Amino acid sequence: MEEEREKERGIMGHDREDPGQQMSFIRGTDLFGYVGIEAVLDQMRRKTMKSGFEFNIMVVGQSGLGKSTLVNTLFKSKVSRKSCTPNYEEKICKTVKLHSVSHMIEEKGVKMKLTVIDTPGFGDQINNENCWEPIVKYINEQYEKYLREELHVNRKRRIPDSRVHCCIYFLPATGHRLRPIDVEFMKRLGKIVSIVPVIAKADTLTIEERQEFKERIRQDLASNGICIYPQKEYDEDQEEHALNEKIRESIPFAVVGTDKEHQVNGNKVLGRKTKWGIIEVENVAHCEFSHLRDLLVRSHLQDLKEVTHNIHYETYRVRRLNESNVDFSVLGLTPWLLENGTADQSESQL
Ligand SMILES: Nc1nc2c(ncn2[C@@H]2O[C@H](COP(=O)(O)OP(=O)(O)O)[C@@H](O)[C@H]2O)c(=O)[nH]1
Numbered sequence: 302m303e304e305e306r307e308k309e310r311g312i313m314g315h316d317r318e319d320p321g322q323q324m325s326f327i328r329g330t331d332l333f334g335y336v337g338i339e340a341v342l343d344q345m346r347r348k349t350m351k352s353g354f355e356f357n358i359m360v361v362g363q364s365g366l367g368k369s370t371l372v373n374t375l376f377k378s379k380v381s382r383k384s385c386t387p388n389y390e391e392k393i394c395k396t397v398k399l400h401s402v403s404h405m406i407e408e409k410g411v412k413m414k415l416t417v418i419d420t421p422g423f424g425d426q427i428n429n430e431n432c433w434e435p436i437v438k439y440i441n442e443q444y445e446k447y448l449r450e451e452l453h454v455n456r457k458r459r460i461p462d463s464r465v466h467c468c469i470y471f472l473p474a475t476g477h478r479l480r481p482i483d484v485e486f487m488k489r490l491g492k493i494v495s496i497v498p499v500i501a502k503a504d505t506l507t508i509e510e511r512q513e514f515k516e517r518i519r520q521d522l523a524s525n526g527i528c529i530y531p532q533k534e535y536d537e538d539q540e541e542h543a544l545n546e547k548i549r550e551s552i553p554f555a556v557v558g559t560d561k562e563h564q565v566n567g568n569k570v571l572g573r574k575t576k577w578g579i580i581e582v583e584n585v586a587h588c589e590f591s592h593l594r595d596l597l598v599r600s601h602l603q604d605l606k607e608v609t610h611n612i613h614y615e616t617y618r619v620r621r622l623n624e625s626n627v628d629f630s631v632l633g634l635t636p637w638l639l640e641n642g643t644a645d646q647s648e649s650q651l
């Protein structure tokens with residue numbers, strides 16, 4: 302009864318498990334006047350605008366699948382060099398080489414340091430055995446760098462974040478099923494990074510072919526136990542679950558990239574000329590490029606960063622600290638400090 306009355310007065314939620322620590326929630330409507338809590342959003346906004354944020358995206362797939370073109374289309378700027386550029390990626394690499402380029406992108410005062418990590422040579426050989434190894438190594442090296450900065454006695458106020466927040470995996474538009482290399486790559490990498498698979502150059506398939514291909518890919522992903530982003534286990538609430546279910550049902554997005562604009566009904570649109578007419582890249586009736594952009598930039602960018610920090614990096618951190626062969630003396634630490642949690646004060650970086 303008393304609880305009921307408290308609820309009516311707007312005071313509720315006493316933590317009964319810990320009587321020493323009482324917590325009560327007062328609904329905004331029950332405040333006597335304006336306090337100004339909501340202004341924290343403006344404060345966060347101002348801080349983010351001042352400092353900017355980092356976003357690191359990796360593209361993986363055979364040469365010529367349109368990786369560079371797609372990233373340029375996503376950010377509407379030349380953030381990745383295309384293979385037709387002389388002296389670059391022209392010849393097929395014998396081994397997988399990782400190559401990262403950073404750009405500052407600014408929109409309405411918000412600054413983003415975008416780093417695109419390209420993986421030329423992946424899947425280009427006749428024998429592609431272990432071609433994911435340099436990629437796994439690179440991803441882990443970035444976690445290691447971050448860990449070392451975090452464990453340092455004199456930590457930087459803001460640790461530079463070179464961790465891969467998202468790996469876009471390009472599937473060739475064969476219309477068949479996942480190939481062994483796709484299964485092997487995604488199985489391994491899905492455990493250490495957020496993978497978003499896409500069907501590249503989707504304009505080479507008909508709408509029906511795309512649908513069937515997508516369905517077969519989803520079956521193969523499930524039957525091989527491959528974890529791709531967004532993972533069910535990390536949905537935080539009902540609302541997020543509903544939104545992510547829709548995404549999971551339509552993954553992998555069938556995308557088309559371009560660096561050309563065409564005139565359609567008097568408007569300039571990003572598109573590709575095909576024998577069937579102009580494919581409008583940003584038109585959802587033509588391809589799923591917009592869904593991919595919405596996911597990566599407009600709805601899930603912050604979530605990709607959080608999943609990287611809270612899940613993938615955390616898994617790496619726990620494993621490394623358990624191995625106990627981090628050279629603590631170099632960091633000016635003793636393992637004792639770690640056991641007592643003193644060094645475990647990682648902040649979520651923007
Ligand atoms: N049909 C088609 N061609 C594309 C598409 N995206 C890129 N291309 C073309 O494919 C070639 C290779 O593109 P590029 O982005 O350099 O591929 P990368 O090697 O994977 O980075 C270029 O001639 C592009 O114009 C697409 O969505 N559809």
Ligand SMILES: [Mg+2]
Pocket residue numbers: 368369370382383384390419
């Ligand atoms: Mg390229």
